[in-house]
Amino acid sequence: MRINEVADRIALKELIDTISILGDKKDFESQVQLFSENALSETIADGKTILKVEGRKEMAQAFGKFLQDMETVYHFNSQQVVEIDGDSATGKHYCLITLIGSSNGKRVKTTIGATYEDDYIRVHHKWLVSKRVGCFKWQDEAEIKS
Numbered sequence: 001m002r003i004n005e006v007a008d009r010i011a012l013k014e015l016i017d018t019i020s021i022l023g024d025k026k027d028f029e030s031q032v033q034l035f036s037e038n039a040l041s042e043t044i045a046d047g048k049t050i051l052k053v054e055g056r057k058e059m060a061q062a063f064g065k066f067l068q069d070m071e072t073v074y075h076f077n078s079q080q081v082v083e084i085d086g087d088s089a090t091g092k093h094y095c096l097i098t099l100i101g102s103s104n105g106k107r108v109k110t111t112i113g114a115t116y117e118d119d120y121i122r123v124h125h126k127w128l129v130s131k132r133v134g135c136f137k138w139q140d141e142a143e144i145k146s
Contacts, residue, residue, distance in 0.1 A: 005084060008082075008084050008089070008127070009082060009084070011127050012080070012082050012084075012089060012091060012120060012127055013080055015034060015120070015127050015128075015129070016077055016080065016091075016093055016116070016118070016129075017077055018034060019031055019034050019035075019129070020075035020077055020095070021075075022034070023063065023067070023073060023075060024073045024074055024075055026064070026067060026073065028059075028060040028061075028063045028064050029060055031060070031063065032056040032057075032059045032060045032063075033056070034128060034129060035056060035059060035128055035129045035130070035132075036121055036123065036128045036129065036130040037055065037056060038054060038055050039054070039055070039056070039059065039128070039129055039130050039131060039132070040052075040053075040054050040130075040131045040132070041053050041054075041059050041062075041131075041132045041134075042132070042133045042134070043133075043134045043135075043136065044133065044134065044135045044136065045135075045136040045139070046136075050136075051066065067099070069101050069102070070099045070100060070101040071100055071101055071102075072098070072099070072100035072101075073097075073098075073099055073100075074097070074098040074099075075095050075096075075097050076095065076096040076097075076098075077093055077094070077095050078093070078094045078095070078096070079093065079094050080092070080093035080094075081093075082120075086122075087121065087122040088119070088120065088121050088122070089119075089120040089121075089127070090117075090118065090119055090120070091117070091118045091120065092115060092116065092117050092118070093115070093116050093118075094113075094114070094115055095113075095114045095115070095116060096111065096112070096113060096114075097111070097112040097113075097114055098110070098111050098112075099111075099112070100144065106143050106144075107143065107144040107146075108141055108142070108143055108144065109141070109142050109143075109144050110139060110140070110141045111139070111140045111141075111142075112136050112138070112139045113136070113137045113138045113139075114134055114135060114136050114137060115134070115135050115137060116132055116133070116134050116135075117132070117133045117135075118131065118132050118133075119131040119132075
């Protein structure tokens with residue numbers, strides 16, 4: 001493996017981790033800057049598309065609305081595989097998402113097992129996500145006991 005490929009793999013891993021950290025902070029305006037200007041983001045649960053947006057502005061609004069009622073958001077990224085071809089790449093990574101919010105006056109923790117399939121593009125020497133398809137594979141809810 002060449003040094004440039006190693007550097008690209010590290011940059012792509014950092015990209016997905018930074019996207020997750022900014023999502024956890026609910027800093028959607030900064031988060032969407034890590035997507036290409038006309039990026040497409042689709043989320044699928046139970047085989048059905050639950051969210052499909054295009055472009056940074058639409059993405060920031062949709063992400064904010066999707067997580068508006070959550071007091072705590074955590075994305076735990078794990079294994080990632082990427083294929084790099086010059087200034088474009090594809091990748092898949094696994095993520096465990098924890099959401100804490102309220103439902104019917106009770107604190108609830110929702111845990112989601114997800115995979116993300118991404119297309120990446122290098123723009124001005126910086127990797128960005130140009131397309132993301134998130135698949136929520138399973139979900140579990142539990143009341144948080146104080």
